[in-house]
Amino acid sequence: xxxxxxxxxxxxxxxxxxxxxxxxxxxxxxxxxxxxxxxxxxxxxxxxxxxxxxxxxxxxxxxxxxxxxxxxxxxxxxxxxxxxxxxxxxxxxxxxxxxxxxxxxxxxxxxxxxxxxxxxxxxxxxxxxxxxxxxxxxxxxxxxxxxxxxxxxxxxxxxxxxxxxxxxxxxxxxxxxxxxxxxxxxxxxxxxxxxxxxxxxxxxxxxxxxxxxxxxxxxxxxxxxxxxxxxxxxxxxx
Numbered sequence: 647x648x649x650x651x652x653x654x655x656x657x658x659x660x661x662x663x664x665x666x667x668x669x670x671x672x673x674x675x676x677x678x679x680x681x682x683x684x685x686x687x688x689x690x691x692x693x694x695x696x697x698x699x700x701x702x703x704x705x706x707x708x709x710x711x712x713x714x715x716x717x718x719x720x721x722x723x724x725x726x727x728x729x730x731x732x733x734x735x736x737x738x739x740x741x742x743x744x745x746x747x748x749x750x751x752x753x754x755x756x757x758x759x760x761x762x763x764x765x766x767x768x769x770x771x772x773x774x775x776x777x778x779x780x781x782x783x784x785x786x787x788x789x790x791x792x793x794x795x796x797x798x799x800x801x802x803x804x805x806x807x808x809x810x811x812x813x814x815x816x817x818x819x820x821x822x823x824x825x826x827x828x829x830x831x832x833x834x835x836x837x838x839x840x841x842x843x844x845x846x847x848x849x850x851x852x853x854x855x856x857x858x859x860x861x862x863x864x865x866x867x868x869x870x871x872x873x874x875x876x877x878x879x880x881x882x883x884x
Contacts, residue, residue, distance in 0.1 A: 652683040662846075663838055664695050664740065668702040673709040676753065678724060681711070681731045688731075688738035696846045697838050698738070700761060701745035701831075707770065708754030728753060728785055735760040736857060739850045741841055745834045746770045746811075746820070747827055756786060759793060759819045762853065765834050766811040766820045767827035773808040792860075793818050851878055 654670035654677065666684065668674045688698065702708060715724040735742050735757075742761040749771045750758050758764050758772075776783040783803050791799040794817045801807070814820040824833045841849065855874055859867040 652679050655680045662694055662696040664698040666700045672705055674702050674704055674706050676711040678727045681727050685731045685734045688734040691740050697841050698740040699743045706748040707746045707750045708757055710752035710754050732760055741849050747830050751775050764820045766823050767830040768811050768823055769827050770811040771808045772814045774803050775806050777806045
């Protein structure tokens with residue numbers, strides 16, 4: 647077992663599973679340093695690591711991130727740090743799973759929803775409060791319409807309305823909602839165990855195909871699938 651992380655972020659790796667725990671008070675706001683640590687681990691995992699699980703201690707999953715930038719240059723650095731983490735969640739060869747107990751807001755929703763899988767407890771809530779401080783959540787809008795559609799993305803961003811876990815699942819922000827908050831951890835344990843039964847290479851190929859085919863037409867996606875099927879079949883025989 648190996649451990650690491652940064653203040654407010656505990657990272658433990660054991661038997662192919664990376665456990666990331668956000669532990670930074672009641673709001674669990676991410677700092678830029680925490681974002682960078684998580685991005686680095688996603689992009690440069692140890693060879694034997696397969697699944698990365700993100701969860702939190704405290705009443706909230708994550709209510710966003712600390713705002714420190716004041717100058718245009720600082721704002722650009724801050725935004726690039728956030729975008730880098732968003733992209734790393736999908737581009738990492740690790741399978742990422744978010745365990746959402748409690749509230750998620752702003753960038754915290756992205757941290758949960760942009761994982762490959764997102765499992766939520768029934769008491770969790772999701773919202774984008776940036777509009778309340780007269781700010782358009784444009785980083786959020788870079789990915790949100792692809793998950794929920796343009797009209798739903800506009801409504802969520804423009805109103806700041808909180809949606810509950812069941813509604814988040816209906817919209818596609820969440821894969822599944824457990825029957826109770828107490829059963830959330832066990833449900834994620836089961837998902838991790840099911841994933842660990844299969845080859846990391848295959849999961850990486852699934853993620854890579856989904857990324858590569860995202861903006862293709864159906865015909866183009868089929869052509870890409872033919873090439874990838876041949877490559878995957880040859881890798882399987884080795």
